[in-house]
Amino acid sequence: MKVLNPLLLLGASLSSTAVSVSAKAILGVDLGSLYMKVALVQRNSPLEIVTNLHSKRKTEQMVLFDQGSRFYGADASSLMARKPHLTPSQMTILLGRAHDHPSVQVLKERHYHFQPAYNSTRSGVCLTIDNVEFTPEELVAMVLTHAKDITAAYGVTTPLKDCVLTVPSFYTQHERRALLDAAELAELNVLALVNENTAAALHFGIDRIDDKPLNYLFYNMGAGALQVSVVRYLSYPHKATKYAKEKNVGAFEVLGSSWDATLGGASFDARLVEFMADEFNVIWNEKRKTTDKDVRAFPRAMAKLMIQANKVKHVLSANTDIPVFIDALQDDINYQTHISRAKFEEICHDLLERAAKPIEAALKMANVTLDQLDAVEMIGGAMRVPKVQEAVKEALGGNLVLGMHLNSDESMALGAAFHGANVSTSFKVRHVGLADVNPFPIAVDLTDLSVGKEEKKSGGGLFGKKKDDDKKKKKKGGDDDDDEWAKHATIFKLGSKLGVKKTIAFSYDKDVHVEVNYEENDNLPIGTGLSIEQYDVSGIAEFAKEMADKELGTPKVSLQFELDGSGITKLIKAEAVVEETVMVEEEVEVDDEEEKKEETEEKAEEKKDDDAEKEAETETKEDDKKEEKKEEKKKTKTVQKEKKKKHVRALSVNSYHVGTIRPYSPEIMEESKAKLDALAQKDKERIMLEEAKNNYEGYIYYIRNKLIDDEEDVNKVSSEEQREALRKSGEEAEDWMFDEGFTADLKTYEAKYEELSAPAEKVFFRVAELSARPKAIKALTSKLDKVEALMKKWETTMTHITEEERKEVLDKVEEARKWVEEKVAEQEKADQTADPVFTSAEVPGQTKKIESIVGRLTKKPKPKPEKKTETDADKNETTSEGESTESEDLDAKDAESTDEAEEKKEEGKEEEAEEKKDGDEL
Numbered sequence: 001m002k003v004l005n006p007l008l009l010l011g012a013s014l015s016s017t018a019v020s021v022s023a024k025a026i027l028g029v030d031l032g033s034l035y036m037k038v039a040l041v042q043r044n045s046p047l048e049i050v051t052n053l054h055s056k057r058k059t060e061q062m063v064l065f066d067q068g069s070r071f072y073g074a075d076a077s078s079l080m081a082r083k084p085h086l087t088p089s090q091m092t093i094l095l096g097r098a099h100d101h102p103s104v105q106v107l108k109e110r111h112y113h114f115q116p117a118y119n120s121t122r123s124g125v126c127l128t129i130d131n132v133e134f135t136p137e138e139l140v141a142m143v144l145t146h147a148k149d150i151t152a153a154y155g156v157t158t159p160l161k162d163c164v165l166t167v168p169s170f171y172t173q174h175e176r177r178a179l180l181d182a183a184e185l186a187e188l189n190v191l192a193l194v195n196e197n198t199a200a201a202l203h204f205g206i207d208r209i210d211d212k213p214l215n216y217l218f219y220n221m222g223a224g225a226l227q228v229s230v231v232r233y234l235s236y237p238h239k240a241t242k243y244a245k246e247k248n249v250g251a252f253e254v255l256g257s258s259w260d261a262t263l264g265g266a267s268f269d270a271r272l273v274e275f276m277a278d279e280f281n282v283i284w285n286e287k288r289k290t291t292d293k294d295v296r297a298f299p300r301a302m303a304k305l306m307i308q309a310n311k312v313k314h315v316l317s318a319n320t321d322i323p324v325f326i327d328a329l330q331d332d333i334n335y336q337t338h339i340s341r342a343k344f345e346e347i348c349h350d351l352l353e354r355a356a357k358p359i360e361a362a363l364k365m366a367n368v369t370l371d372q373l374d375a376v377e378m379i380g381g382a383m384r385v386p387k388v389q390e391a392v393k394e395a396l397g398g399n400l401v402l403g404m405h406l407n408s409d410e411s412m413a414l415g416a417a418f419h420g421a422n423v424s425t426s427f428k429v430r431h432v433g434l435a436d437v438n439p440f441p442i443a444v445d446l447t448d449l450s451v452g453k454e455e456k457k458s459g460g461g462l463f464g465k466k467k468d469d470d471k472k473k474k475k476k477g478g479d480d481d482d483d484e485w486a487k488h489a490t491i492f493k494l495g496s497k498l499g500v501k502k503t504i505a506f507s508y509d510k511d512v513h514v515e516v517n518y519e520e521n522d523n524l525p526i527g528t529g530l531s532i533e534q535y536d537v538s539g540i541a542e543f544a545k546e547m548a549d550k551e552l553g554t555p556k557v558s559l560q561f562e563l564d565g566s567g568i569t570k571l572i573k574a575e576a577v578v579e580e581t582v583m584v585e586e587e588v589e590v591d592d593e594e595e596k597k598e599e600t601e602e603k604a605e606e607k608k609d610d611d612a613e614k615e616a617e618t619e620t621k622e623d624d625k626k627e628e629k630k631e632e633k634k635k636t637k638t639v640q641k642e643k644k645k646k647h648v649r650a651l652s653v654n655s656y657h658v659g660t661i662r663p664y665s666p667e668i669m670e671e672s673k674a675k676l677d678a679l680a681q682k683d684k685e686r687i688m689l690e691e692a693k694n695n696y697e698g699y700i701y702y703i704r705n706k707l708i709d710d711e712e713d714v715n716k717v718s719s720e721e722q723r724e725a726l727r728k729s730g731e732e733a734e735d736w737m738f739d740e741g742f743t744a745d746l747k748t749y750e751a752k753y754e755e756l757s758a759p760a761e762k763v764f765f766r767v768a769e770l771s772a773r774p775k776a777i778k779a780l781t782s783k784l785d786k787v788e789a790l791m792k793k794w795e796t797t798m799t800h801i802t803e804e805e806r807k808e809v810l811d812k813v814e815e816a817r818k819w820v821e822e823k824v825a826e827q828e829k830a831d832q833t834a835d836p837v838f839t840s841a842e843v844p845g846q847t848k849k850i851e852s853i854v855g856r857l858t859k860k861p862k863p864k865p866e867k868k869t870e871t872d873a874d875k876n877e878t879t880s881e882g883e884s885t886e887s888e889d890l891d892a893k894d895a896e897s898t899d900e901a902e903e904k905k906e907e908g909k910e911e912e913a914e915e916k917k918d919g920d921e922l
């Protein structure tokens, strides 16, 4: 492990360089709706974009299913027009949505090649591809797995697990949960979800430290949707740490966001497709003298038009006119036309009118007026359309220059990766504060659990509008019908911050049913199920009874909810408390005033609770209440005092989902995992089969070339028949490959390879041995010569080694020489076209015995010299012979252990650094 530079640790020098204390990598994945971008953060590297197998920085979000195998990115895209019915794309649009969701409806209008259909077992829509049903989660998981694969191919050798994924800001919890399920299927650990504009604003803000707050508008028109966010950049002093003085750090908060979830580049493309289809139909019908021909019925032709439409839109962003020519679009008829920018604007005029609408809404939510806006940044591919820019400029009053400082395609993925490094404990990055905003108000509804259960049995799915009506009826009748207990509270308001916890507290003595719901709101996409999650909270009744038996009051139940940074709401804590008043003798401070103040505070609290009861309304309060610390004082006296003793009970919570669209159940998760594993296995087999085919084909060429290139040597070690057999086996193998081999499986290929290569290898081995044997013998002889020379030298330098001992060595040398002589003679006499008498591999082994004897003799201790003065000389001599004494060995060990100690120290430093990080952030 390396010592970390503390300056680097705090990101003071290189802001976009993350310093990791472990060899980890974190991915930032922007799935987009058409293209996926993958950003990477790893130890001591700057943030970077991962290039895919085709060296491209973005990868098509699609999968091609072809003969049981899957292909991704450009490999899938290049076949899209030919196999549209096997190539699903834009799968993220289907995540967590019903088939009648507006965004899904739009897909259908745009000639999506698949019919998303609801499956009640899955509680979600599915696509049928080649007669197999796939959930959007499965398809997105495939793309995410591909993201891991391209990152590994990019050269990241550490296991890839941690990631941050971007989501549109209008994703509801249903969609976010579905994406998390997809990530789980892809075996990814999602550190956080981050809104696309927020990720872009983060990437834009990494290096910013603004003296005064600045309001930015991010206008992001991507392929699928338009998102607008108002963001405030500011800076604040960051407290001093061990490594750095107090200094200003940058931060930003999202103040408001708005969107048009179905307006994007794809909407313009779709208009062009319709225009071109109509135009082509006219040409077609004229040519064939018909009236009923419609190119829309032909998926391949439509796929061609879609590709063409995208091209037209791009070209018209820079040019005013584009010629279009598609060869034999359908029925052997070419499509030829011109499309002008004016025409484009005419057919898209209503879309263009929608382009500026969300700006006003975002500003309103942010409570920022036009003149309070300091700058605007444009992102997303579709903002390049000139009319879109015009509309934005006009909506902003014409004063602001449209900033285009961000790399539209990549800033979201890069921001996500940076966010991941910040969230992860394995990295330390520059401090950038981030606060995002909640776009949908979220409420909690409480009912008696027994009532709730009955309702569920009879009423089925509590979902959407119907349920809301039910609730209203219930509430109105609440006062008359004293059996019905119900509470309603908004816990996370529209525009509140993400990453907060809220607790609701109420007094009750029965188990409760808790519903977390979206409140009806214009922001909420039409067709969104209102129910987020439901919980049965039990243990209250039992606890209440226990308390009643002790003649204590009704429990106060508190439920803590979290709206986390990823925009996911959940119940995280449920407990019931009963306070018992007991009289105790206590030493209290003499200071009377303080005592009084405390008492009043306590009373005030109780009164508040009562009020809440009376109004039958739930008390909502912020959690971060500070515990007041009592300071101990020296002067005390003993008094009788009322003291509160708390009985606390953790409640048990059972959570579940209702409604037509639900997150994966554990069973479905298992089923999907098995399905994906089977597909992965098939892909792997396909790749192995391809390799086996290549190897087999390669060997055929190898035989052919070897027989020609090494003809002379081959002739030396093979008979004419043997050579003829090799030639024939190669030809037969080639014929087989193009016949049966075309459909043969892996096992067959492996067997055929063995059959082909075994006889050939025998001949080619003999060829190799022709030169390998002499070479080995030469090396052996030279070694033997050296040993002989050493023995000669020892006569004078190593006098303590006896003549017998040296003779033993020399005898063995002689033996080895003899072995070589005999073997060479034998081989010369033998049949050259059969297995050789000996191989080059056997030769080096002949010196093994000799080496071991010499080694032993080298270590033989010298007799101790008599006189001290000679010691030095002796020592010098021994050392020069390369003999290592025991004391030297020990020294070496000491040196090693010092190294270790130093390493430990370094590790210690790193640990300290990490601890420090935790300390800082918490």
Ligand SMILES: *[C@@H]1O[C@H](CO)[C@@H](O)[C@H](O)[C@H]1NC(C)=O
Binding pocket: 119, 120, 121, 122, 133, 671
């Ligand atoms: C719905 O999904 C289940 C579970 O994956 C599957 O077994 C079933 O075939 C699907 N239903 C239809 C109608 O395709």
Ligand SMILES: *[C@@H]1O[C@H](CO)[C@@H](O)[C@H](O)[C@H]1NC(C)=O
Binding pocket: 367
């Ligand atoms: C909106 O901002 C103005 C100041 O610019 C402030 O006076 C007002 O209270 C804010 N409104 C809300 C609802 O926060």
Ligand SMILES: *[C@@H]1O[C@H](CO)[C@@H](O)[C@H](O)[C@H]1NC(C)=O
Binding pocket: 202, 418, 419, 422, 423, 432, 433, 434, 435, 921
């Ligand atoms: C980084 O983490 C800190 C501490 O949790 C948090 O305050 C800050 O907002 C985070 N910033 C980003 C960009 O994630």
Ligand SMILES: *[C@@H]1O[C@H](CO)[C@@H](O)[C@H](O)[C@H]1NC(C)=O
Binding pocket: 872, 873, 876
């Ligand atoms: C031993 O070797 C060292 C350096 O090689 C030399 O300086 C020294 O004089 C030598 N001692 C004797 C006694 O030869």
